[in-house]
Amino acid sequence: MQQITLKGTNREIGNKALVKAVRRDNLVPCVYYGNGVENTVFSVALKDLETILNTPNSYIIEIDIEGKKQLAVLQAVQFHPVTDKPLHVDFLAIQEDKPVTINIPVVITGNSIGVRQGGKLMVSTRKLKVSGMMKDLPDTLPVDITELNLGKQIVAGDLHYDNIQIMSPKATIVCSVKMTRAAASAAADAQA
Numbered sequence: 001m002q003q004i005t006l007k008g009t010n011r012e013i014g015n016k017a018l019v020k021a022v023r024r025d026n027l028v029p030c031v032y033y034g035n036g037v038e039n040t041v042f043s044v045a046l047k048d049l050e051t052i053l054n055t056p057n058s059y060i061i062e063i064d065i066e067g068k069k070q071l072a073v074l075q076a077v078q079f080h081p082v083t084d085k086p087l088h089v090d091f092l093a094i095q096e097d098k099p100v101t102i103n104i105p106v107v108i109t110g111n112s113i114g115v116r117q118g119g120k121l122m123v124s125t126r127k128l129k130v131s132g133m134m135k136d137l138p139d140t141l142p143v144d145i146t147e148l149n150l151g152k153q154i155v156a157g158d159l160h161y162d163n164i165q166i167m168s169p170k171a172t173i174v175c176s177v178k179m180t181r182a183a184a185s186a187a188a189d190a191q192a
Contacts, residue, residue, distance in 0.1 A: 001059070002060070008043060023087070030044050058105065060137075077090075108121070113147065114152065121145070138161070
C-alpha cells in the first residue's frame with residue numbers, strides 16, 4: 001500500500017480561541033491516538049492535508065511531528081457544513097506487526113455480459129473495509145464483472161483476496177447490472 005508523509009507541528013490543548021487561531025493560519029487541528037500510544041495533538045497545513053482528502057486512494061500515513069515519526073491511518077474527518085473545509089482530523093496509530101483495518105478503493109474490471117445485452121452497470125460501493133498486515137494491503141481491490149448478467153449483483157461476500165479479510169458486511173452490494181427499457185424491449189422482441 002502507498003505511503004505518504006505529513007509534517008505536523010505540536011499545538012496546545014486549549015479553548016476555542018486557540019483552535020480558531022490555528023485555523024486562521026491555514027492549519028488543521030489533528031489528533032493521533034491508538035492502543036498503547038500517547039495521544040498527541042498537533043496541526044497540519046491545509047494544503048498538505050488535501051493531498052490525502054481529495055483523492056479516492058487510501059494511504060498508510062507517516063506523521064512527522066517535529067522529527068518524531070509515527071505510522072497511522074486516517075480515522076475520521078470533520079468538515080465545515082458550508083465551506084466544506086476540514087475542521088478536525090483523527091489519525092489512528094498502527095503497527096507493522098499487527099493487522100490494520102482500512103477502507104480500500106474498489107476498481108471494476110472487465111466487460112459485463114449484462115451490459116453488452118443493454119443493461120446498465122450500477123456501482124454501489126466505492127470502498128470496502130478490509131483488515132490485514134500492512135505489507136499485504138493492496139492499493140486497490142479489483143472486481144471482475146465479466147460474468148455479471150442482467151439483474152445480477154456482486155456483494156462483498158462474493159469477493160476473496162489473498163492475505164486480507166473483508167470487514168464490510170457480506171451483504172454490501174458492490175455493483176449490479178440493472179435492466180434498462182432498451183434491454184427489456186430487446187428481450188421481448190427476441191421472445192416474440
